[in-house]
Amino acid sequence: MSAFDKYLHAVIVRATHEVHEDGSATIDAHHLLLSLAADQGSTAQRVLASAGLDHAAVREALDREFEHSLSMIGVSPGAYDLPRPNHASRQPKLGASARLALERSFASARKKDLGSAHLLLGILKAHIGTVPRALALAGVDQAELADRVRQTLSARSGAEPAKAAGAVAESAPDSKAEGYEAIRRLLQQAVAQGGLPGILAEVRDGDRQWFGTAGVADTRTGRERSQQDRFRIGSISKTFVATVVLQLAAEGRLSLDDTAEQWLPGVVHGHHHDGSSVNIRMLLNHTSGIFNYTDDQEALNRSETHTPESLVRIAVSHPPTLTPGSGWAYSNTNYVLAGMIIERATGRALAEEIAERISRPLGLTGTTCRTAATRRSTGHTPGTTQSCSGPTPARRSTTRPSSIHPCSGQPAA
Amino acid sequence: MPAAKNPLPQEPADSLAAVVALRRLADQLEDAAVEQAMRAGWSWPQVSEALGVTRQAVHKKHAKRLIAAGVKLRRRGDERV
Numbered sequence: 198m199s200a201f202d203k204y205l206h207a208v209i210v211r212a213t214h215e216v217h218e219d220g221s222a223t224i225d226a227h228h229l230l231l232s233l234a235a236d237q238g239s240t241a242q243r244v245l246a247s248a249g250l251d252h253a254a255v256r257e258a259l260d261r262e263f264e265h266s267l268s269m270i271g272v273s274p275g276a277y278d279l280p281r282p283n284h285a286s287r288q289p290k291l292g293a294s295a296r297l298a299l300e301r302s303f304a305s306a307r308k309k310d311l312g313s314a315h316l317l318l319g320i321l322k323a324h325i326g327t328v329p330r331a332l333a334l335a336g337v338d339q340a341e342l343a344d345r346v347r348q349t350l351s352a353r354s355g356a357e358p359a360k361a362a363g364a365v366a367e368s369a370p371d372s373k374a375e376g377y378e379a380i381r382r383l384l385q386q387a388v389a390q391g392g393l394p395g396i397l398a399e400v401r402d403g404d405r406q407w408f409g410t411a412g413v414a415d416t417r418t419g420r421e422r423s424q425q426d427r428f429r430i431g432s433i434s435k436t437f438v439a440t441v442v443l444q445l446a447a448e449g450r451l452s453l454d455d456t457a458e459q460w461l462p463g464v465v466h467g468h469h470h471d472g473s474s475v476n477i478r479m480l481l482n483h484t485s486g487i488f489n490y491t492d493d494q495e496a497l498n499r500s501e502t503h504t505p506e507s508l509v510r511i512a513v514s515h516p517p518t519l520t521p522g523s524g525w526a527y528s529n530t531n532y533v534l535a536g537m538i539i540e541r542a543t544g545r546a547l548a549e550e551i552a553e554r555i556s557r558p559l560g561l562t563g564t565t566c567r568t569a570a571t572r573r574s575t576g577h578t579p580g581t582t583q584s585c586s587g588p589t590p591a592r593r594s595t596t597r598p599s600s601i602h603p604c605s606g607q608p609a610a
Numbered sequence: 611m612p613a614a615k616n617p618l619p620q621e622p623a624d625s626l627a628a629v630v631a632l633r634r635l636a637d638q639l640e641d642a643a644v645e646q647a648m649r650a651g652w653s654w655p656q657v658s659e660a661l662g663v664t665r666q667a668v669h670k671k672h673a674k675r676l677i678a679a680g681v682k683l684r685r686r687g688d689e690r691v
Contacts, residue, residue: 220638266631269619274635279642330627 201311205299208232208316209291216289219259220279223292223419227259227327229299230320233313241313244346248337258335262327265334290419294326300389308378318346373402381409388412397422427563434566435532437551439481441539444554446477451542453478457485460538464506467513474521477538480531486519488512489528505533644672648681 211232212224221228233241234252245255267274291299302311302319321343323329332339377400384396388411395412410422445451457465457480458472465472470487479485490497490512497503497511512530519526536547543550548566556564618625640661647657658668676683 219634220641221634222637262627263631263634266624266627267635269624270628270632272628272632272635274631279638325623327627327630330623 199308201308204313205316208236208313211235212295213289221292222289224289224295225292225327226294226298226320226323227255227331229295229316230328231255231259233317233320236313239313240349241317241346244314244317244342244349247345248342250335250337254335255331258331258337259327261334262331266330290421292419294323294328296385297389298323300385303382303385314346314350318343318350321346377407377409380407381411384409384411395422397424397426397428399424430564432529437555437566438532438535438539438547441547441550441554442477442481442535445539445542451477451538453481457534457538460541461534464509464537465513465534468516470513470517471521476521477535479521480535480538482525483527483531484522484525485528485531486517486521486523486526487528487530487534488515488518489526490530490533505537508533509537641672641675644668645676645679645681648672648676648683654683 208229209224209232212228215228215231216224231252233239234245234250234255236242245251250258264274298316298320300319301322302315305311305315305318320328321339329339332342380398380400384398387393387396393412394416395410395414397408397410399409400407408424412422414420414422414426442451442453446453451460454476456473457475457477460477461472463472465475465487468488475485475487480487490508493511493515496514500507509530512528512533518528539547539550551566555561556566619628644657644661647660652660654665654669658665661668673683
């Protein structure tokens with residue numbers, strides 16, 4: 198743990214006390230602000246105090262904001278004489294506003310240079326929310342306050358003296374740790390700027406295992422991502438489908454030279470699509486020229502659920518992208534068709550074939566492939582026959598219902 | 611048709627901030643209400659049904675706190691949620 202990590206931990210512990218004080222459910226940005234204001238001797242506390250914001254003044258400003266905001270809709274908190282609850286045993290999670298403040302802090306300097314002033318700056322970068330409203334009500338010029346923090350930082354250029362010793366001791370080069378830290382920052386960035394609800398990454402390096410997350414696994418409860426969470430494996434499921442097709446070819450149950458028309462009569466048809474000029478090999482290596490259905494989001498969004506057949510219909514409502522076999526063009530439709538051919542050739546569901554031929558023999562106990570039935574009942578819109586999931590279930594998926602799951606989704610680079 | 615209602619505040623920022631403040635108020639109210647109910651001898655299933663949430667959720671959120679506060683919780687077969 199670096200010196201800054203230790204410092205941050207102390208800030209969050211104090212913020213947790215503040216959460217218990219006001220009965221909130223999560224640690225929010227304003228709790229971090231209270232925590233910094235109470236950190237006697239820190240740069241952040243001194244800058245805040247210079248603007249008249251000691252801990253009590255911050256708390257008062259926040260209380261005013263609370264009452265003011267409620268009064269805007271005609272609610273008076275004074276109408277409830279609530280006993281102060283005993284929360285001491287509850288460990289609140291970091292809320293979105295606090296996360297955002299921390300991310301903004303982390304983005305402002307290299308980790309070894311981070312200190313209390315950066316945390317304050319991260320909090321003050323918010324233009325919307327409880328903290329800006331409270332400061333405005335308290336008559337504090339937030340921009341001016343942020344400038345004051347920046348001036349302090351440029352004057353000091355680096356870590357605060359009190360923390361510097363630790364920071365130097367900890368900054369011994371550890372390229373791996375730095376690499377992980379960089380990954381963590383990327384994850385946080387992906388959530389903060391990429392619009393993802395949550396993200397996870399795992400690195401296995403010999404015996405060492407590193408795991409990082411950002412955002413949440415469940416947008417409703419704010420539960421953090423865990424190492425056990427399931428996630429859609431997206432286009433990786435294509436490797437499963439292709440493997441099953443090749444096994445069937447090896448067993449002589451189909452040939453890679455068979456045409457789509459032979460296995461799925463009349464399916465690849467329309468707008469100059471012709472199943473008799475597309476063979477299975479072309480499906481697997483993306484040379485069929487069949488239109489990629491995920492390029493027509495409008496059609497996909499017209500329906501809550503899709504079947505493989507309906508996805509192919511979307512594809513053949515467009516002209517082919519190239520003459521079959523004449524070139525390469527990534528198309529998810531190819532693998533929807535490959536999945537359909539597997540089902541036709543075996544007489545069984547694709548999910549069963551994948552489970553029996555790949556997942557079970559390899560002991561992939563956390564990997565499942567959803568059947569058409571479960572797909573419909575859960576209201577997801579993956580729409581292809583090859584939507585598999587990685588380890589363990591993430592119920593109440595964080596994806597928005599209208600989005601298209603990338604089961605055979607985005608081009609894998 | 612209901613009669614005249616409170617209009618939303620003119621500024622979206624005020625309306626949204628009111629939502630945030632109401633959530634906090636609701637959290638405070640929930641803490642007090644659950645404690646009141648448990649002190650009055652309600653069971654977890656009853657409280658969760660009244661709140662419209664799962665037993666697991668209400669237990670996870672409040673059990674530790676109430677035990678720490680010395681509230682006697684009803685022991686039942688279904689107490690382990």
